[in-house]
Amino acid sequence: MINFNQITKIFKSDILVKPFVALDNVSFEIPEGSMVGFLGANGAGKTTSLKIIMDFIRPTSGEVLFSEKLGKTNFEVFKNIGFLPERPYFYQNLKGEEFLKFLGNISDVHASDIQQRIKYWAPRFRIDHALNREIRTYSKGMLQRIGFLATIIHEPKIIILDEPLSGLDPIGRKELKDVIVEVHKQGKTVFFSSHIVPDIEEICDRVVFLKEGKLVYDGSVDSLMRQGHSSFEIKVMATSLPKLNAPIQNLSTFAGSITVVEVMPENLRKIIEELYSHNLEIVGVESKKPSLEEIFYNIKG
Ligand SMILES: Nc1ncnc2c1ncn2[C@@H]1O[C@H](COP(=O)(O)OP(=O)(O)OP(=O)(O)O)[C@@H](O)[C@H]1O
Ligand SMILES: [Mg+2]
Known part of the structure; x- marks a missing residue:
């Protein structure tokens, strides 16, 4: 579905600062229908890779290839991707429900469909009780939930989540993992980054592992487990x-x-x-x- 092909990213911030190689000829695939964990320590290059997939930043060399199933034009492709950034921006003065409706609206989703999806997903995300409150009153865990819900409101084919479980307590992690599993069961391809191995081991079928900007492993969790x-x-x-x-x-x-x-x-x-x-x-x-x-x-x- 997405082919991250021989990507190198070198950051050159200043003529006096040594260029920094954040990604060194990294290739991996996100197959259609898979649940792929993107693993790596702090600074390994996960967020940089996701930003390159989303076309927020350009690679120094290499390219991201999207399968035709995602769309033929860039516009179609990005409409079929739901993305949760590492540090999402929220309109603080909107109520939770207004925020979701606003996002559904700009993605051209029909008002009645938005309503129906909120009704279905909000209890699963355990955010239904707070939809009538302004987002500025939300806790970190609640922001995480509404942010994640927002990534699926337009029913994308693939969701890409940058550290969706970070900062959650154990019950919150479990609940959000359950939702990720449910979203995946409904046929969506899922790619999410984390530096917590057991989370990935528990719910993913594949894993891509980066270390200091280099690819260490791309394959099934099972075959990796058999190596041990x-x-x-x-x-x-x-x-x-x-x-x-x-x-x-x-x-x-x-x-x-x-x-x-x-x-x-x-x-x-x-x-x-x-x-x-x-x-x-x-x-x-x-x-x-x-x-x-x-x-x-x-x-x-
Ligand atoms: N705009 C930039 N200019 C210079 N260096 C950058 C820039 N963006 C990222 N980097 C560097 O690239 C490396 C990879 O950063 P990245 O944010 O991709 O890591 P990460 O794997 O997402 O880490 P974390 O788990 O902490 O979120 C880091 O050393 C970071 O300092
Ligand atoms: Mg990151």
């Missing part, structure tokens, strides 16, 4: 262990009286036999699959 090896953790009732012959990955103490031995699957049986031969009591064996976060730390490391 799984190990086992054996919990032993002991404060220390005798020397073991079979190789172990890691040893740690837990709650003062339990030692945790991490082993690879091929050594599990040997270690358990050795522990029993020393008359040690095993109180638990667990498979330990690395999280996406650990896999990324390894890529970074």
Whole structure:
């Protein structure tokens, strides 16, 4: 649906300041119907990439290609994109509902359709109780919700969200993630940035990962998860262990009286036999699959 093709962005602010390479030949795809997480630490280049997709800034080289399904002209394409910026601007004196109607209006949505969409989505975004209040009275979480709702009021084919979950409390994150999932289930392609790995692991099928302006990974979450090896953790009732012959990955103490031995699957049986031969009591064996976060730390490391 969107092809971010060999994009480099160099910021040259001043003749005396060294040019800064914010994106270095970055390519990735957002396939139609997918839910793609855009991951990267602060300053990795996520917002810069999204601004380039939205044509707010131009790349130094490379191009963004849109599939014909989004539209044939730029006008059509951007009408089919819903974008939530990192720092959205709100008309403070408008009431929530007036703001949504205003945005629906400038996107040429029929008044009765706007009304219907507000009625359907506002409770899902848990903002219905505040629609008659001026936006200047909204909390950060409420701004986040109304901003997100505004991105779908014109029923775009793809929504692009820059850190939609930032600054929300755990319940707020869960609620907005549920809405993202619902919007996606209704057939929309979703691309959203975050620096929180578990959020992406939980709801995305693909992930694009940037590190310091370079692409580190673009592909499915599943195949990335398979790259990580799984190990086992054996919990032993002991404060220390005798020397073991079979190789172990890691040893740690837990709650003062339990030692945790991490082993690879091929050594599990040997270690358990050795522990029993020393008359040690095993109180638990667990498979330990690395999280996406650990896999990324390894890529970074
Ligand atoms: N107009 C600009 N002039 C100079 N440097 C810029 C400009 N815009 C962005 N940068 C730099 O480009 C890098 C990437 O910034 P960007 O905002 O894309 O990061 P990000 O991944 O969105 O980070 P965050 O998670 O903090 O939002 C940063 O080092 C930033 O300082
Ligand atoms: Mg950003």
